[in-house]
Each structure stands twice: as structure tokens, then as C-alpha cells.
Amino acid sequence: MSLENKVALVTGAGAPSGIGAATAHKLAEEGASVIITGRNAERGEQVASDLAAFGDVRFALVDLGDRKSVAKLIDAVGSVDVLVNNAASYRDSLGPVLTQTVERNAESWETNIQAPFQLVAGLVPGMIERKWGSIISVSSIASMLAMPGMATYGAQKAAIDGYTRGWAAEFAEHNVRVNSVAPGSIDTEAVITEMGGEEAFQKLRDQAAITRPAKPAEIAEVIAFLAGDKASFITGQVIVADGGRVIK
Template sequence: MGSADLAGRVALVTGATSGIGAATAELLAERGAHVLVAGRDAARGETVVSRIRERGGTADFVAAELADAGSARRLAQKATELGGGRVDILVNNAGIFPFGPTAQTSPADVDAVYDVNVKVPFHLVARLAPAMAERGSGAIVNVSSMVAEFAVEGMALYGSSKAALNLLTRAWAAEFGPYGVRVNAVEPGPTRTGGTAGMGEELDALAARAPAGRPAEAREIAEAIAYLAGDAASFVQGAVLPVDGGRTAV
């Protein structure tokens, strides 16, 4: 186990059964948080929980098929119960990213992307942030994307959903910040995960445009999320932090 600066806090991480979410769950647990690993796949979720427990951390799996307001409300309720009546840290990581030409994008895909990437975080914050505000403390970290900042062919739908999440991040900082709840976001660049494995050389080509010249590892994104969730970022509110190897800077 590492430093215990998050000891005593309950952290809910969505999409936490693999990739960036799993890396974030494990890192928050290393820092002392009781982590609620939310996701669809119970087997993968229990694997993440087992890894955390084997290292001396505290974690529980929460089954969540995040697709609409009702599913978000149910997760918020279950997480609060598992957390002993509280959730102190919310990481909105769950997301879907179908790419392709606008004209070939189905109405169902449009609805699904906005339901998962925008509406679910909205409803989770609506359910969990007021209780954080009542207690006078809390941290919310939204996982956005570098393509919220610039145009990439075939990513209009995904990029626009993450641009919406960036605006929500700033609006929630204004709404809940005065009550001690910090709301920030990270914008990952190309990252090696199970979800991006199928991109192959396309992932490397996307990453090659950045000064770092390579894709990120999931742990590198998790470090930024953990920073924003912790006390080291106590004066950081409404920030959208690029973690993209410098891509948006050049």
C-alpha cells in the first residue's frame, strides 16, 4: 500500500472493471479509500476487487448497467448504502466511443453515447453531490477526452459528448464548489486499454502526433485522476486537465 491520504473516504468509480477505471480504482485504494468498483461484468469486477484486497485495500463490486437516469439513481443508492451512508469521491469514467462517419451513425448510437457519456454522469452528480455539499466536502472527477478540444474525423459524436461533459464540469464547480465539493475533469489522450486494443496501429498513429509520441498506460491517467480526487488538489476547481502527452498543447 502507498500513502493513505484518502483514508476514511468512500470512492465510487464507474466503468471500473477494466482499463482506466480499474487502474483508478486500484490507485485510490492504495491511497486508503474504500473503493466501490462499478461495472457491468461481475467476473471482471470481482477480479479488480480481489487485486485491491490482496494488496491490503478495501473494495466492493457494484453491478451497474449504466444506460439511463434510473440506472444512475440505482447505482447512487447502492453505492451510498455500501459506503456506510456516504460517497466522498465520484469518478465518472464509464463511457462508450463508437467512431465513424456522421451519415452512417444510427439514431440508436447517438442516443446511447449521450445517455452513457452525458446523462449518466449528470444523474449521478444530481444524486450524490448534494449530500457531499451538506457534509461540506467531496470530489468529483469526470473522465473526458482530448477530442473534446479539437476536430478528429469520425469522432463528431464522441467528441461532442465529451465537450458537453467539460462544460458540465465547470458548471458543477460553480454550483457545488462554494459548499466544499471540488469538480474537475481529465482529458486522456490515446491510452492502451482492453477497449482500445482493437484500434491497433490507429492508436499509435493518433499518439504519434503528440510530443510524447506514444499512447499512455492506464496507470498514467489514473495518477491524474487520483491527484484531482485528493487533498493535493485542494485549490483546484473547475479544471479540465489534459493528460494527452502534450497533444492539445501543440
């Protein structure tokens, strides 16, 4: 298996129907020992239990909006070979700009930007020492397209793409690769709710060449590919998986 004897950390995997859980499933199938994080202990433990049939999957209760909580996670996990920055907060970061404030946006900036930075700063030294590592951040096509009500979220994801390119340039000499995956419409309950319900979400789907939403497992396949040595010559890239939304 391509990730045998590797340890993977997947943030924001506490929802059974989300990209994080699907990614943990796929990485475990590829042989990795997987640590998933979430803010709901009961739900996260259940996801880990459900995925145990596919490999070694453990849950860590973490609030990625709290820097002390992230620091404790770094200390607890120790060596990590694959880091998937999947967790995202939509809290107060969607909607008209004039309804937002710096204070209301603080939590989403912490989760979406500060936590990935903190995890990379804490975990990459071990990857450099072992001369192997793969970091994949889940971005969004909102970083590339002008979307009303998504300026703040798009800016956060654009920052992640900027980190991806910068980190890739810094860590390449140590055989640590860094990439992002930018999904389009994803068929999860959380996304549909945040987008304003099924009718509003369908309008987004219709803007792509493939007018159905992606399944979380389809995005997980891309992440798993980037995680392993089959993608050994790919770094600093933002891989768009959006059913052709950007090309339209």
C-alpha cells in the first residue's frame, strides 16, 4: 500500500459525510495510520469507530480556532508524515461584506489560516528530519472566482493557496511536497446549508460543466493521490476539482 508505515493527520474530519472523513477513509485504505480531528467528541469518536474497519484511525478532540488547543495537538501527535488541512470555519465569514466585522471574522481566520500555519510550523521539522512529507490543504474555487457573499472566505482560501506555493518552495529541498485541492460544489449537508439551501445550491451546480455536485470521496481520491509517491514530482500546485466551473 502506498502509505504504509506513514502517519496522517486530517483536520476537520468529525462529520461522517464530509471531505475529512472520506479522506481519512481513503488514507487508511492506503495503509496510513490516521488521526482525525474535530470539535465534537461524540461525533468524532463515532467517525473513527466507523472507519476502524478500513485501518488504524484515531480521533483527537481539538478546537482549531484556539491556538493553545492546536499546540496541544502538535505535542500529542508527534511525528506526522501527511498533513491534510481540511478543517474550515464558515462562521460569520459568509454573507455581505458590510454585515461583517473584524471581531465576527476572528474565529474563521484562526481556523482557516492560523491553524494550518501553526500545524505546518510545528510538524514540518519532523518531516524535514525524515526527508519525507506531504502537505495538502483543502482550498476552494472561491479563491479564484468573484462570488457575492464569499469575499472573506475566498480571501482566506486565496491565502491558503499562497501558503501552498511559498511552503512548497521552502521545503522542496527536503523532499516535503505541498499542494492544495480546490473543490467546487460538494454534496454535504453542511455546505448545502451554508449556501442557502438546496435551491440556491443547485444554481451553483448549474454553473459548472458537470452539473452535479462532487461526492466527498471524489475529492478524497485527489487528496490521497497527492499524499503518496505517485505524485512525487508535484508540488506547489492548486489542483482544481470543480466539475469544470472555473473553465466556464
